[in-house]
Amino acid sequence: MTLSDPVSKTGIETVLSVEGLRLDLLGSPGQPGLVDDVSFEVRAGETVALIGESGCGKSITALAILGLLPAVVAVSAGTVLIAGEKTTGAKARRLAALRGSSVGTVFQDPMSSLNPTMTIGAQIAESRQLHLKESRKVATEKAIELLELVGIPNPRSRAAAYPFELSGGMQQRALIAAAVACEPQLLIADEPTTALDVTVQAEILELLKSIQERNGMGVLLVTHDLGVVAGVADRVVVMYAGETVEQAQTEDLFASPAHPYTRALLSSVPQTGKRLKPLPIVPGRVPPAGAFPQGCRFQDRCSYMVPSLCLDGTIPVAQVHPHHESRCLRIDEVVRSERTP
Amino acid sequence: MTTSHSMPVPLPASRRRPGLRVLRQIVRRPAGAISLCLLVGLVFVAVFAPLIAPYDPYDQSLRDQFQGPSSEHWLGTDDFGRDVLSRLIYATRIVVIAPVVAVGLAVLVGLPSGLFAGYLRGRVDAVLSRIADALLSIPAIVAAIAIVAVLGPGIGTTMIAIGLVFAPRLFRIVRGATLSVVEEGYIDAAQSIGASTNRVVWVHCLPNVLAPLLVQITLMMGFALLAEAGLSFLGLGVQLPQASWGSMLKAAADQQFRAPYAVIPSGVCLTLTILAFNTLGDVVRDVTGDRKTS
Amino acid sequence: MAVQFGSWLLSAVQGDFGTSLYTDRSVAESLMQAAPATISISIVAILLAAVLGVTAGTLAGLRRDSWIDRGVSLLATLGIAMPSFWVGLLLVSIFSFQVNWLPATGYVPITEGLGEWLRHIILPAVALALAMTAEIARQTRGGVVDVLSRPYVLAARARGANGGWLVRKHVLRNSAIPVVTVFGLQSASLLGGVVIIEAVFGVSGLGTLAITAVVRQDYPVVQAYVVLVAVIVITINLIVDVSYGWINPKVRS
Numbered sequence: 001m002t003l004s005d006p007v008s009k010t011g012i013e014t015v016l017s018v019e020g021l022r023l024d025l026l027g028s029p030g031q032p033g034l035v036d037d038v039s040f041e042v043r044a045g046e047t048v049a050l051i052g053e054s055g056c057g058k059s060i061t062a063l064a065i066l067g068l069l070p071a072v073v074a075v076s077a078g079t080v081l082i083a084g085e086k087t088t089g090a091k092a093r094r095l096a097a098l099r100g101s102s103v104g105t106v107f108q109d110p111m112s113s114l115n116p117t118m119t120i121g122a123q124i125a126e127s128r129q130l131h132l133k134e135s136r137k138v139a140t141e142k143a144i145e146l147l148e149l150v151g152i153p154n155p156r157s158r159a160a161a162y163p164f165e166l167s168g169g170m171q172q173r174a175l176i177a178a179a180v181a182c183e184p185q186l187l188i189a190d191e192p193t194t195a196l197d198v199t200v201q202a203e204i205l206e207l208l209k210s211i212q213e214r215n216g217m218g219v220l221l222v223t224h225d226l227g228v229v230a231g232v233a234d235r236v237v238v239m240y241a242g243e244t245v246e247q248a249q250t251e252d253l254f255a256s257p258a259h260p261y262t263r264a265l266l267s268s269v270p271q272t273g274k275r276l277k278p279l280p281i282v283p284g285r286v287p288p289a290g291a292f293p294q295g296c297r298f299q300d301r302c303s304y305m306v307p308s309l310c311l312d313g314t315i316p317v318a319q320v321h322p323h324h325e326s327r328c329l330r331i332d333e334v335v336r337s338e339r340t341p
Numbered sequence: 342m343t344t345s346h347s348m349p350v351p352l353p354a355s356r357r358r359p360g361l362r363v364l365r366q367i368v369r370r371p372a373g374a375i376s377l378c379l380l381v382g383l384v385f386v387a388v389f390a391p392l393i394a395p396y397d398p399y400d401q402s403l404r405d406q407f408q409g410p411s412s413e414h415w416l417g418t419d420d421f422g423r424d425v426l427s428r429l430i431y432a433t434r435i436v437v438i439a440p441v442v443a444v445g446l447a448v449l450v451g452l453p454s455g456l457f458a459g460y461l462r463g464r465v466d467a468v469l470s471r472i473a474d475a476l477l478s479i480p481a482i483v484a485a486i487a488i489v490a491v492l493g494p495g496i497g498t499t500m501i502a503i504g505l506v507f508a509p510r511l512f513r514i515v516r517g518a519t520l521s522v523v524e525e526g527y528i529d530a531a532q533s534i535g536a537s538t539n540r541v542v543w544v545h546c547l548p549n550v551l552a553p554l555l556v557q558i559t560l561m562m563g564f565a566l567l568a569e570a571g572l573s574f575l576g577l578g579v580q581l582p583q584a585s586w587g588s589m590l591k592a593a594a595d596q597q598f599r600a601p602y603a604v605i606p607s608g609v610c611l612t613l614t615i616l617a618f619n620t621l622g623d624v625v626r627d628v629t630g631d632r633k634t635s
Numbered sequence: 636m637a638v639q640f641g642s643w644l645l646s647a648v649q650g651d652f653g654t655s656l657y658t659d660r661s662v663a664e665s666l667m668q669a670a671p672a673t674i675s676i677s678i679v680a681i682l683l684a685a686v687l688g689v690t691a692g693t694l695a696g697l698r699r700d701s702w703i704d705r706g707v708s709l710l711a712t713l714g715i716a717m718p719s720f721w722v723g724l725l726l727v728s729i730f731s732f733q734v735n736w737l738p739a740t741g742y743v744p745i746t747e748g749l750g751e752w753l754r755h756i757i758l759p760a761v762a763l764a765l766a767m768t769a770e771i772a773r774q775t776r777g778g779v780v781d782v783l784s785r786p787y788v789l790a791a792r793a794r795g796a797n798g799g800w801l802v803r804k805h806v807l808r809n810s811a812i813p814v815v816t817v818f819g820l821q822s823a824s825l826l827g828g829v830v831i832i833e834a835v836f837g838v839s840g841l842g843t844l845a846i847t848a849v850v851r852q853d854y855p856v857v858q859a860y861v862v863l864v865a866v867i868v869i870t871i872n873l874i875v876d877v878s879y880g881w882i883n884p885k886v887r888s
Contacts, residue, residue: 100795480827608721
């Protein structure tokens, strides 16, 4: 096992480290990667939001971290470290041993993420049976405790119920219980509230927060919902067309976005206390994978674009100031311009 | 209500001249082209059997019993010294006619009843569906045997029996497809402008059940051939001296201890033909995008 | 005629199927005598088909597009197209006449020794099972491929489930519903196929009894046979319906 120092200079453990990750569609040599040059970290006790429009590569990045890429996609460069252990290039068996024990996962649609023919209790007990080698009986008792922890009333009878007997919110609570059953250092939540009612969304986010405070896990929250980000994330990583384009502390990002895409994204969110006026929309669409342009991938939709600068080569990530970086050659102009374009 | 003058209700564009389009798409796929060739070839052999067959298939010669393959008799001779190849060639006539008659009868019974049951629903549907359910609780071969018991053995009655056995199966498919078509808006549109029941069923429902019907007909041809061969093997179908691949298998089986491999030619012919029907059925299903009749 | 049939059915329920027109024997007695051979061959064939079909289909579905998958699908296509009675004849050619390992004809009751019984039954059962095995393998493969693409399988893998655990706990049961449907349909059609297989292997079972009766126009026997088979098929359908509930908890409620 290759163990690098999991404790960074700040003294807080880094539970996830993604470095220069590139993903390619097999059988399409010479094309730009589905995901390219993605780097970020998640530390213990911290919530990092990975945001972007649908199709920007955030979910496939999450699958790559878990080692669950579809057969047609492969990691072609970069490394992923979970709790200090390198998982890119690791054996399938070793990856399976990490999933559920070091890293828990919650997916978007709770109904289809639960096995319809298995009781709720059995699905929560599953990872304890697999990783901690507990007997079914012991693991099921633990599952009942976990159901109580995630705020499900009558946990004993709910544990014996089948998924279709629970509401969507309860199903997602059960899945969260299953994800944290072995007290992982990292939780990946891929759009955990998107399929739920608005009233339930807040409850689920609240639950994730309270579990995090309890066991100090790091959370990677994959979402397209800026409202969710503002509420729970400590830091934000913005992705566009397979690249990370900006990352910063949440307040910093909302106050002074340093990438035109982030700016456009933020101005399309309605804000309370302001006069109603038509919301600006981001013109154009994310280019489909395989049709990414040379130079900056946001060039077609960018109002700061300068032909002599933005259309060639690869655009490097630059520091705006410490802990705030942006993949843009015109950061100064972007930061200096008015809040509303 | 009974007027046959109604506004033409436009059909979806894909329904125009569907036959040619489907055929073109079938031939474009290797599997479809090969099976279609094989089946068309069989029809050709059946039509020109007297010209192709090297010998008279009924010509007996007890001196030449059970000869192995030779330059004179490519596939050898049978228990009466008859040329096996010639008998196989003449038997293709049964192979071509039997499934067409049987499936034709099934369509004649199953298609109208299925269309009307699916369109009218209510009591008509309930009664017809009950009858179909009852008939379907008997395995095809067993039901066919029962019908042959009443009508008497022979290739004609066997084909009728197979046709009647397949009718409720076809009824179900057509009824189901009609039911789902009736849900769509344009049938209501045709009704609302006063088209008669007959017209709605034949002009508006029928074109929309053609795809699953075509798939089913193709697959049923294979089953009909298999059933004919089985019943002929049992001695209930084709009667001597006429030959079908099934009855030839029976003759070979009876003498198996003397010529163990005489069962091969007719069996291979049967398998290949059924394979062609099944493959063609799958291709037709893919081409017409019909997923319901799996 | 309806009244006639009604009164016949009433006595049939009480075990009285009337008397054969040809032999003067009680029809019920003839059926009882012929049944064991047919039942033995059918049950062994159904078991073979279920075990082999599910195993082959699962392996093919798990190793999609591998050589196993291609092999299984080729064999399944052939298995469906080859008439069972021809396969029976080929098996006899090989195992009875070529190497002389197994008897070509006849049936020995299980009371005269399990080994002899099995020796006589195995060839007809294999021939009979072929088509059903092929259909079950196809359906199982389709079911497994479908289930593997479901989000709950991804979720289970994200929990650390893999290999045999994943297949046992998450894949098999969820892919079972369409397989059970095909199992019911194929069991019924196997009961038809066994008639011809009996003729191939010279077994005097229910099918042979029925065919003889058809040729002799012995209606009481044919009638009793058809009703008996229908009752068996309806029973199989009932078992299939009950098993839906056992497999899928949602059906139960």
